Amino acid sequence: QVQLQESGPGLVKPSQTLSLTCNVSGGSIYNGDYYWSWIRQPPGKGLEWIGNIYYSGSSYYNPSLKSRVTISMVPSKSHFSLKLISVTAADTAVYYCARLGFAYGAIRHWGQGTPVTVSS
Amino acid sequence: SDELIQPSSVSVSPGQTATITCSGVKLGNTFSSWYQQRPGQSPLLIIYQDTKRPSGIPERFSGSISGNTATLTISGTQTLDEADYYCQAWDSRTVVFGGGTKLTVL
Numbered sequence: 001q002v003q004l005q006e007s008g009p010g011l012v013k014p015s016q017t018l019s020l021t022c023n024v025s026g027g028s029i030y031n032g033d034y035y036w037s038w039i040r041q042p043p044g045k046g047l048e049w050i051g052n053i054y055y056s057g058s059s060y061y062n063p064s065l066k067s068r069v070t071i072s073m074v075p076s077k078s079h080f081s082l083k084l085i086s087v088t089a090a091d092t093a094v095y096y097c098a099r100l101g102f103a104y105g106a107i108r109h110w111g112q113g114t115p116v117t118v119s120s
Numbered sequence: 121s122d123e124l125i126q127p128s129s130v131s132v133s134p135g136q137t138a139t140i141t142c143s144g145v146k147l148g149n150t151f152s153s154w155y156q157q158r159p160g161q162s163p164l165l166i167i168y169q170d171t172k173r174p175s176g177i178p179e180r181f182s183g184s185i186s187g188n189t190a191t192l193t194i195s196g197t198q199t200l201d202e203a204d205y206y207c208q209a210w211d212s213r214t215v216v217f218g219g220g221t222k223l224t225v226l
Contacts (some may be wrong), residue, residue, distance in 0.1 A: 037215065047155075047163065047206055049215040060213045096162060105210020106153040106168035113162055 002027035004097050004111035012118050018084040022097030029078050030055040035100040038082045040093040087118045124218035131224045138194040140221045142207030150209045152190040157204045199225050
């Protein structure tokens with residue numbers, strides 16, 4: 001059973017860079033049947049897709065965040081990462097990493113989520 | 121537009137049928153999924169490929185699709201079904217979520 005676990009700072013200052021890592025266990029991150037995703041949820045609001053990365057390194061991003069986001073995989077390690085630059089208070093959210101099935105786009109496996117607050 | 125539109129809230133009495141719709145142009149040529157999210161928890165996949173239920177999801181949850189509208193139906197709604205529900209679409213590259221529907225069972 002695949003498990004995902006987010007890690008990273010819970011507090012980031014405005015204008016700085018938010019960096020999170022998702023550790024994947026119980027399955028290979030290089031499985032071509034899946035995309036690896038980041039999704040966030042601001043307090044009291046809905047889910048917002050940030051982006052996906054495929055094992056080949058191909059990545060796709062939410063157009064509203066594309067200019068500030070990079071998702072990458074770490075070769076030889078079972079994790080992938082998120083970098084979001086120039087953060088503001090609007091980036092305060094619970095950040096989830098997840099595994100998305102390529103065939104139907106369904107997300108069966110989610111991390112528990114990590115809260116990130118942007119504040120000075 | 122890539123938007124998926126859901127009602128912000130739906131109320132239902134215990135034992136009755138709850139219906140949550142999700143409308144968007146993207147649904148006309150992609151698969152839809154549905155997620156249940158209880159407070160403080162990660163979302164749970166309850167419907168995928170428009171109509172299929174993952175193992176472990178009760179039969180009272182069902183999905184359907186007609187044109188650009190996906191529908192989640194909960195038959196015999198129970199109080200434990202009170203939660204937020206999100207639809208989601210996928211076009212082999214990008215993902216979009218609906219705004220979410222708060223289901224109240226009272």
